[in-house]
Amino acid sequence: MMTGVLCGLLAGALWGLVFVAPRSLPAFTPWELSVGRYVCYGLIALVFLGPGLGRTLGRIDRHDLAAMVRQALAGNIVYYVLLAYGVQWAGIAPTSLIIGLLPLVVTLMGRRDHGAVPLHALRWPLLVVGLGMVCINVDVLTHADASAAAQGLGPRMLGIACAVGALLCWSWYTVDNARYLKQHAKFTGGQWSALYGLSSGVMALLIGGVGLALFGSRITGEAGAASGRDWTMFWLVNAGLALGASMVGNQLWNIASRRVPVTLSGQLIIFETLFALLYGFVHGQQWPRPLEVAAMVLLVAGVAWAVRQHHPPESPHP
Template sequence: MWFGLLFALAAGLMWGLVFVAPLLLPDYPAALLAVGRYLAFGLIALPLALIDRRALRELAAADWREACKLSAIGNFLYYLCLAAAIQRAGGPLPTVIIGTLPVVIAISSNLRDHRRDGRLPWLRLLPSLLLIATGIACVNQVELAALLQAQRSGAELRRYAEGAALAVAAVACWTWYPIRNADWLRAHAERSPRVWATAQGLVTLPMALLGLALLTLLQRWLLPAGFELPLGPRPLAFTGLMLAVGLFASWLGTLCWNEASQRLPTSLVGQLIVFETLSALAYAFVLSGRPPQPLSLLGIALLVAGVLWALRIKPQPTPS
């Protein structure tokens, strides 16, 4: 249980970086950020695949198909929607929406996976979900109030609505991904989570190359006028950030999440996505140079309390 918690915490610290990249590279289109991140992920996976080549050969064709589905939806589509949402609506609104993931995943997996993992009793789970939901609301209330009070033009409101819709799509992608990923890991308990992370990295490489080719062919319609492929106006910053996100947020974050998913019930590990929200907020505070307000600190304390409450709940077997 505690090793699973530590792995989920490490994954959250890594994944918080993905919220920073679109803010550091606002002049780069979301599609290029997604392609760059997973191109780096795929290239990093190549030398790792040499180390695990024997274990990778043992994966069946069905396993590789599952890795492709997970990478296409949980990696490419999710990050494309998230980056586009952040660039359209700024950081706060997508963070608020993505922050609902712990509650959404916990409820979905408790309904879906109770026969395999046991059911977390709803009455005992409810306080944890309420603490996490209240904490998310407290952390983001300042940003939400600013959004509601600001006088914005019709064009700006349209971009905010587009950003909100894209963030909801990202939530749908990342509700599906951890549940399906946990299905495979729990069904293949003898497999190494590291090998499964590397396999997902390998299948992202041809996807990223295909995405780069499409961006090149459709550059006139998909990219701003005068934008130079493949590295854009700030090649060193783009390359360095994509390599960092590809290594830490993609491969290492996926590895840590796989380790947690093999150790914890899906309904519980889903709530630990809250570490990603906390990390993203911490990085945002550091980037902006401003300390969190008292209500934000209260929200963070409620989030942590909700996670600790959930860890105390033992799943109850479901009668067949």
């Protein structure tokens, strides 16, 4: 159990790096960042599988292939695109508020799985986590800019719909991935992460190819150069994300998914939020505000409490 919790924590630490990348590459669109990251992920996965690629691919059946495709789409490409559009059209604050419901949604979706603790036993840890998310989002709302509000009601409603779609995509992926790994043990966490990366890479290549065919001059022509695009930095950042956040992070998460109930894995996703906040403070060279400190304390306390509920201390022998 505790090994799974530790792996979930480390996965969150690597996933938190994803939030720094858009700030480092402001000249590139979310579509381009997504394609670049997942193309690199596919190449790294190909190297990881190496000489055993043929044997590994030979063990894939139609159920594995269907799982790889649906999880790569829901957990990677579609999720990230919907999240990016939510931020662009509705603003950071509403999108963060909606995505912040992720741990609660995952816990509710996995409440009937084997090993899940009854919801009434988790009501207080969930309340503490919920209070932490409220603190984060109140702080975001308080310090949000009003640029998105000027776009009008229509785009904002579309942005909110995209944010809800992103929340549902990632929640569904988390539950589906955990269930599939528990039911199919023929692949290790590393192998499944690599296969998941290959499928993401293939789809990213297809999307990138369509984008180049339709908008090639805007991406690589004079218009692209005038926007200040640094392609060397683009590939370096995305390769780093592909190796750390995607390849290693997903492998750690697969290990955690096999070792903890789905109701607990939903709480472990909180670590991604915590590390994203930490990296944001370092990148922005600023100290956290009082509400941010309160949120971090509440989130850590809620996760620790949820772990305790899943792994109670043994009674002493008489």
